[in-house]
Amino acid sequence: MRWRILALLFAARVGLGFQFQTMGAVGGDPTDAFGLDNAELGFMIGLFMAPGLVLALPAGIIGRFASDRTLAGLGLAALAVGSLVSALAAGPVGIGAGRVLCGAGFLLATLYFTKMVADWFDGHEIATAMSVLVMSWPFGIAMGQVGHTWLADLHGWRAPFMVAAAWCAAAALAVIAFYRTPRDLSAGRAVRMTGLLRREWGLIVAAGTAWGVFNAGYVVYLSFGPTLLEAQGMGTLAAASVISVGSWVMIVSGALCGQFVDRLGRRDIVIAVCMAGAIVAMMLLSVPGAGLTASLLFGLIGMAPAGVIMALAGQAVAPERRAFGMGIFFTIYYAIMSASPPVAGWLLDRTGAAETAMAFGAALFAAVIPATIAFRRLTARDRAEMMEKARA
16 A cells, blocks of 8 residues: 555656746746846745745644645645746736745645655565655656747747646646545544654754755755856757756666665765766766766766655654654754755856856755764764663
């Protein structure tokens, strides 16, 4: 049953990446139509993440009063409506309003999809399951990088927003109709607590920081990698296709990485090696003619531990406090994600070189390593304290 649930959530969550990539894929057309610069385009991309700054914590708390299925379905519905608002917009304000509404829906859907998987796989191959769930995001983004660009060329920049809205609406109906809560959690629903233990605060902050900078680096790569390749003489569709290779490849490498860590451990070593690969790939992208090699390295190595990093959130907090813990986790994640694209766009505008945006992305990937080390040390300290109490 749990694998069927995971398949349902994977298919629904593909719509989140597909929706997010609308602005990045068609950004050139609205930029030309409405006179936006690169920093403003980065701001539009970042608006998708902005609602999480204020809504993540309340979203975790309302899990006490509504089912996970209902809240995830509402999130997907908001994504569909927000995409329609952007598609029908007459200017940047309308597009931005749609992006903010999509961002609110993205928050609800992401938070509760993550919790659903943690509930179903707690103690059972959680790194593998989270890896599969997380790979739905790049799968949707890769679809959007090529599909949205193709749709925009044929039917104008509004068409991708319309198609993404249809996907999210269908996903909302599917989740509401077919998702089921694990039986053991259904029975214990009334005893959920909202507050975290002191040790859980440290763990969830470390996990949220690692997940935030990891995804921020990925978004910088997706958003400004094509710009760098176009500056080297590549066409728009060709540049988008090359960058999308990394997202396609990571769908497989991410699942394999999660299974490796579930079976053999070595989590911190795996993450450190993969982040080194991501940094090298970001730098290699600046070498003319090396775009495809860089994208393959990025997907095969750099992005492989996505699910392993996400699994930290499920391991940081006890099940009865998980919804509130996820609220803290995503508040940190959204703070980092909202700030990063505008900073990368500002660096590009300031220097006129997309390489500076790539260097910023590489620094974000490097920051994953100390965050995961902090998580390990906090976990080790907790285990030591528990052993001392057991001896006493």
